[in-house]
Amino acid sequence: MQTNERGKILLESGTNEIEIMQFTIDDNLYGINVAKVREIMMSAPVKPMPHAHPAVEGIFKPRDIVLTVVDLPYYLTGKRSEPDPKQLFIVTNFNKMHIAFRVHTVVGISRISWTAIQKPDKTISGGEEGVATGIAQCDDQLVTVLDFEKIVAEIAPETTIQMREIEKMGNRVNRDCPILIAEDSILLSRMIQEALNKAGYMNLTMFSNGQELWDYIKPLADDPQTLPKKVAMVITDIEMPSMDGHRLTKLIKSNNVLKRVPVIIFSSLVTEEMRIKGKQLGADEQLSKPEIGHLVDVMDELLERQGSNMN
Numbered sequence: 137m138q139t140n141e142r143g144k145i146l147l148e149s150g151t152n153e154i155e156i157m158q159f160t161i162d163d164n165l166y167g168i169n170v171a172k173v174r175e176i177m178m179s180a181p182v183k184p185m186p187h188a189h190p191a192v193e194g195i196f197k198p199r200d201i202v203l204t205v206v207d208l209p210y211y212l213t214g215k216r217s218e219p220d221p222k223q224l225f226i227v228t229n230f231n232k233m234h235i236a237f238r239v240h241t242v243v244g245i246s247r248i249s250w251t252a253i254q255k256p257d258k259t260i261s262g263g264e265e266g267v268a269t270g271i272a273q274c275d276d277q278l279v280t281v282l283d284f285e286k287i288v289a290e291i292a293p294e295t296t297i298q299m300r301e302i303e304k305m306g307n308r309v310n311r312d313c314p315i316l317i318a319e320d321s322i323l324l325s326r327m328i329q330e331a332l333n334k335a336g337y338m339n340l341t342m343f344s345n346g347q348e349l350w351d352y353i354k355p356l357a358d359d360p361q362t363l364p365k366k367v368a369m370v371i372t373d374i375e376m377p378s379m380d381g382h383r384l385t386k387l388i389k390s391n392n393v394l395k396r397v398p399v400i401i402f403s404s405l406v407t408e409e410m411r412i413k414g415k416q417l418g419a420d421e422q423l424s425k426p427e428i429g430h431l432v433d434v435m436d437e438l439l440e441r442q443g444s445n446m447n
Contacts, residue, residue, distance in 0.1 A: 150386030150417050152250050152379055156272055158243040158279055159226065161209045165243065167272055167279040169375055171405050174229040176242055179219060189291040193219075193238065203227065203236045211287060212267075228284060230404040231295060231425055235288065246274040253281060253377040255320070255344070269320065270377045285404055285425070286323055297327040299334065301429030308336040313368035313439060315340050318349040318384060319402075320376040328371075328402075328428070335432045346372060346379030350387055357393040367397055368439060371431070374403040374410070382417055389418025398438045402431055 155170035177198060182205045184194040191211040195202050205225065210216055225236040253270040269283035289296035315337055319325040325342050332340060343349040349370065356363050370388060372381035381401055388394045398420040406414070406424040414422045421434050 150382045152383035153247055154250055154253070154375075154380065155245055155247045156274060156279060156281060157226070157245050158274060158277075159224075159239040160241045160243060161212060161239055165277055165279050166239075167274070167281040168226065168228070168284060169281070169405075170245060171375075171407075171410070172228045172230045172284060174227045174234065177225045177227060177236070179221060179223040179225055179238060182219075191291055196236070201234055203234055205236045205238060206287070206291065208237045208239055208287075211291075229407070231285065231288065233288070233295065237284075246272075246279075248272060248274060250376065250380050250383070251378055255377050256280075269375070283321060286321060289323065295426065297324065297331060297426040297428045299331055301427075302331050302334045302432065305335065305429070305432065310336045310338050311439075312339045313337075314366055315435075316343065316349055316353065316367050316370045317341070318343045318346050318370070318372040318376060318381060320344050320373060324373075324425070331428045332432070332435075337432075337435065345376040346381055346384035348378075350379060350384055353388065353394060353397075354391075357391050360393050363393065363397070368442065369435065370397055370399045371402050371435075372399065374401060374405045382413065385414065385417045385419050398442060400431070400434060400438070 156167040157170050157173055158165055158167050160166070180196050180198065182194040182196050185192065188194070191207050193205040193207045195204055197203070219238070224239055224242055226239055226242070227234060227236045253272045256266065256268045256271050267283050267286055268280050270281040272279040272281050317328065317340060319328060319342065329340055329342060343352065349372070353367060356366050372384050374381040381403060385399050385401065388397060388399055395418065399418070401414050401419045401422040402425060404425045406422050411422050420438060423431050423434060
């Protein structure tokens, strides 16, 4: 099952919608954003890799690309089971990586609003480091949407945000310009904040979704004179409960006052299709995670272009 055609119609114009592919593991219902899915394949024999993370089954090469296979049932439950040929691989594409996740069955796809996805309570998500990014209401079912970025970051830490990219930049002048950041992952939010602080950006305000950031910035449109003192730039993820980054970008860039604020989309979902969509919505720049050094370079450039380099 190829999902490219579905990906092209997803989030047509900042409508704040998401398509969720539902799948099961031990009869429990989970979900993944269709925009992350490249295709669904029948499971196949996997070549084990020495010294790999326990959840990594190994590798296989279905066609022109070698894929790492993650045993998602084992990752979630800690229980090892014999692979069943009836099981499936969900082949994903995000963070410029292709990874196959073993699942038991694929149920179908539902298109819903981000407002129908709630952030899970810490008691059921495993605390701040839980792997449930949201609980979605799909028809009459509750679906646990997994944080695949966090799963991959735990299995392969070298694939996520690296502080050494900032350290290579050497000593930098501190800037006090106010930066607003929307990022729902607690882990990534902390890593981004730490990296940008080290890069000299000290005045950061973090929001857990686009709705929270919009509620903060919208009233500032009534006072154009003080706007630059409150916000010099917005950085946003795409996938977030309540309001996604595309909808947030559209709202900011559709406002006659707020549209002067530079908006950077910083997301694992920045593919060529998504890049076209982000540009249509007015994003000033779009970068793929986890390129934190590139993000700092772009922030520097945009702020200098705006004449907003406050030391």
